[in-house]
Amino acid sequence: MNVTDIIDLVKLGKASAKSHMRNLIEIAAADGNLGTEEQRLLEYAALRNNISRDELKTIQANTAKVKFEVPRGDREKFNQLYDLVHMMSVDKNVHIEELRLCEIFAIRFGYRKEVVREMIELIRQNIEKWIGPKETMDAVVKSMKVYE
Template sequence: MFGFFENEQTKKLKSHIVNLAALAKADGHIDEREMNFIVAVGQKNGMRAAEVRSLVGNTSSVKLVIPDNDSERFDQIFDLVDMMLADGVVDNHEMEFCIGMAEKLGFRRDIVAVLVRNISQGVKDGLPREQIKEQTQTLLGN
């Protein structure tokens, strides 16, 4: 699926998969539920499971590509937080990683911890992604 001439969307997807893998590894290993979550994100975006697993195994070859709009950046941090919660245990390394990734994705330093906590709480409460996104718009200044 991914050839020599990758488009921007493919680069963003691969970068997102790598970010998810890095978060999964933040506690020292990738748990089966975390890997299943990463594979599901890839499949939702047109990748085969084997491609996702291969990418996760070779993460050093992919550079971070920052989305160019708040909606895509929100979707990436949402997936990171959702995966952090996937194994039912949130350790400090995972939380710090999510906060750090939110900053790298271009969210303002003064709101990233609140953003991550709000997304986390929304996921725990079973709210749909779009509702959580709407609720966080005031934080993003939109």
Template sequence: MFGFFESEEIKKLKSHITNLGALAKVDGHLDPSEMNFIISIGQKHGMKAQDVRGLISNMDRVKTQLPTNDSERFDQIYDLVEMMLADGIVDENEMEFCINMAARLGFRKAIVGVLVRKISMGVKDGLTREAIKQEAQAFLN
């Protein structure tokens, strides 16, 4: 898949892909639309579809690597929320997973629920990632 000596960026990407996979499986099954979404995220970052599938099949082997800046943190939680919405059904466990991940990614516990819901509503309303990011900046600071 990737070489023995992986860069920090590759480690973060693999960690992010496995977080998406964990979210997809939280409701008990991995929907094809969810898998396609995860593959598209991987491909956007240069991964092959079979590498993404392999990663999802062996998620327990990937060490969690957290993002190091606010932009990366936002992008990861955004992808997780978009993933939650991918199958058209927002399971309460998926929402809880996103909120917990937002806290693990380093967002203040007091605002994680608001952040996840704000991203969710923005995606549903058809706003761009950048527009949602700018709107979120106001209450993240």
């Protein structure tokens, strides 16, 4: 792997992280109210994805400029879906539009439409029990056929 390949991978990773932030912002705003808990979760997710506060503000100001990217790899897809479900439920009030968006993202990530609702509910229940994404992914994979 040469230097150009490494730079391309970093750029792709940054694009995927920005796409993830855009998706989280869409979920957070779906109920018409970006609450304190949702903003904190956005900031935490940005930090975990090496997105600065200024970059987050820029993404929030104009989500349309950020291209949707399908996460690469099963673990990354699941981690992003886990974050989306967490955003949906962080304010303890699951709005139907937030749920619909989570379902759309899950399907776009390649999960089977037939199991998406059940999968999201299992993720939501595990988040309430403070069970992390790795353990939740293991439980989901064991209990249902998630990929097409």
